[in-house]
Amino acid sequence: MRHAIVPPYLLARIAATREPHLAHAAAAARATLAAQREYRPTRSRLRLTIDESGSLVAETAPAPDRTIYDAQGRETLPGVRVRGEDDPPTNDIAVDQAFDGLGATFELFWDAFGRTGIDDAGGTLVATVHFGQDYDNAFWNGEQMVFGDGDGEIFTGFTSSVTIIAHELAHGVIEASGGLEYQGQSGALNESLSDVFGALTEQHLLGQTAAEASWLIGAGIFTPAVEGRALRSMIEPGTAYDDDVLGKDPQPAHMRDYVVTDSDNGGVHINSGIPNRAFVVTALELGGNAWERAGNIWYRTLTSGTLSRTATFAQFAAATVATAEAEYGEDSEEVAAVRAGWADVGVMDDGRDG
Amino acid sequence: MDETGSPEPEERAPRGRAALLVAVTRTGGFAGITRVWTAEPVEDEASEWIALISRCPWDERLDLDPHGADRFQWSIRAQCAPDEEREAELPDRAVTGPWRELVDAVRMWSTGRPQTA
Numbered sequence: 001m002r003h004a005i006v007p008p009y010l011l012a013r014i015a016a017t018r019e020p021h022l023a024h025a026a027a028a029a030r031a032t033l034a035a036q037r038e039y040r041p042t043r044s045r046l047r048l049t050i051d052e053s054g055s056l057v058a059e060t061a062p063a064p065d066r067t068i069y070d071a072q073g074r075e076t077l078p079g080v081r082v083r084g085e086d087d088p089p090t091n092d093i094a095v096d097q098a099f100d101g102l103g104a105t106f107e108l109f110w111d112a113f114g115r116t117g118i119d120d121a122g123g124t125l126v127a128t129v130h131f132g133q134d135y136d137n138a139f140w141n142g143e144q145m146v147f148g149d150g151d152g153e154i155f156t157g158f159t160s161s162v163t164i165i166a167h168e169l170a171h172g173v174i175e176a177s178g179g180l181e182y183q184g185q186s187g188a189l190n191e192s193l194s195d196v197f198g199a200l201t202e203q204h205l206l207g208q209t210a211a212e213a214s215w216l217i218g219a220g221i222f223t224p225a226v227e228g229r230a231l232r233s234m235i236e237p238g239t240a241y242d243d244d245v246l247g248k249d250p251q252p253a254h255m256r257d258y259v260v261t262d263s264d265n266g267g268v269h270i271n272s273g274i275p276n277r278a279f280v281v282t283a284l285e286l287g288g289n290a291w292e293r294a295g296n297i298w299y300r301t302l303t304s305g306t307l308s309r310t311a312t313f314a315q316f317a318a319a320t321v322a323t324a325e326a327e328y329g330e331d332s333e334e335v336a337a338v339r340a341g342w343a344d345v346g347v348m349d350d351g352r353d354g
Numbered sequence: 355m356d357e358t359g360s361p362e363p364e365e366r367a368p369r370g371r372a373a374l375l376v377a378v379t380r381t382g383g384f385a386g387i388t389r390v391w392t393a394e395p396v397e398d399e400a401s402e403w404i405a406l407i408s409r410c411p412w413d414e415r416l417d418l419d420p421h422g423a424d425r426f427q428w429s430i431r432a433q434c435a436p437d438e439e440r441e442a443e444l445p446d447r448a449v450t451g452p453w454r455e456l457v458d459a460v461r462m463w464s465t466g467r468p469q470t471a
Contacts, residue, residue, distance in 0.1 A: 136385070137383040137424065139384065140424060141419075141422040158384070167384070171423040175421075194423070218384070218385070246387055264386050264388070265427070267386075269382065269386020269424075
């Protein structure tokens with residue numbers, strides 16, 4: 001016996017509608033029905049609103065299924081289960097920040113791209129907090145998200161910025177979409193896409209346009225002792241911090257400054273500055289909400305099924321242009337904006353000649 | 355972002371001659387910030403350190419974490435004599451047991467005492 005808020009006949013009616021203004025609701029209903037055919041207990045919500053003509057609009061939307069664990073300072077995963085989807089907030093800030101952050105990320109992926117969670121089938125989003133002692137990191141281990149509390153001297157807790165939570169969930173989405181090998185340029189693209197979805201989650205949550213957004217990743221993660229605003233600046237790579245202990249933010253903003261190194265899987269967290277800036281320039285060229293067009297192009301490129309696991313910056317750039325052409329037309333402003341983004345960072349010639 | 359510094363035995367030890375040198379370099383992680391910790395214990399402490407160092411499986415070769423993202427990577431180097439240097443590259447998941455004890459000891463040495471420079 002399945003538990004569903006919306007009866008199947010209503011879902012089927014909504015799914016079958018051809019009304020253009022209900023396209024979103026129809027897609028939601030189809031997703032819910034599709035998931036149920038696999039006997040997956042996908043959660044869904046029913047939203048009732050009144051449209052401009054005074055008609056009652058019933059809209060179904062998938063809901064996240066989150067489980068938060070507490071590692072209690074150890075490095076054993078997943079730890080002790082402390083909050084499930086139907087549980088109220090705890091008094092543990094990290095637990096609730098992780099829960100809310102996963103929810104905000106789920107909302108972005110659903111609302112902007114019609115994706116239900118990491119596996120696009122409503123699977124449980126699992127996160128562990130309080131990992132290790134003074135643990136200065138957050139990571140995706142291939143199955144779940146993990147957050148340390150920071151050392152209190154340089155880093156505060158890693159759940160304090162929604163961009164970090166969304167970044168880790170996005171690594172799961174990237175892996176589920178075919179993946180990008182975590183080395184060199186494909187690894188930097190993997191990192192950049194996670195930053196893109198991290199920033200978009202925050203903008204979507206706050207209702208910010210591309211022009212209003214900070215484009216910072218991990219703002220507020222440093223303690224006051226550190227000279228820095230954030231871990232990375234997508235709009236001005238290389239300017240996020242400049243500190244006696246940590247040194248200067250090493251991210252390049254252009255191909256001529258690409259960093260060749262054996263460290264950090266070939267500089268995946270360093271050279272991601274280049275595709276990060278390409279995305280921001282594209283989003284600023286288009287204006288408005290970055291997740292609607294720039295974000296859509298990047299997401300469709302990732303999930304096209306044709307992106308190589310070892311894609312270079314140039315190959316990914318060409319793929320985003322192809323996606324924009326397919327989605328918006330060859331002579332569209334979206335294609336021009338994508339070309340402008342990659343030209344700004346020296347990955348593509350300025351594409352006025354086509 | 356510099357790689358680990360010179361392995362030359364140091365000449366500026368203020369508390370007597372350093373008997374050995376252990377350097378821990380951590381790269382990667384979400385922040386992508388390289389951290390380096392070094393310990394240069396003096397003769398009196400040498401036997402404890404040599405015991406710590408010799409308990410670590412230096413010859414074991416481990417692949418990087420095949421799945422996931424934002425994991426730390428560790429590079430550990432120990433010099434117990436001018437011509438005796440050991441080095442290991444470790445994925446984050448391998449920093450347990452004797453490796454963890456050595457890493458924690460180096461970090462404590464480097465941050466828990468007045469720095470020499």
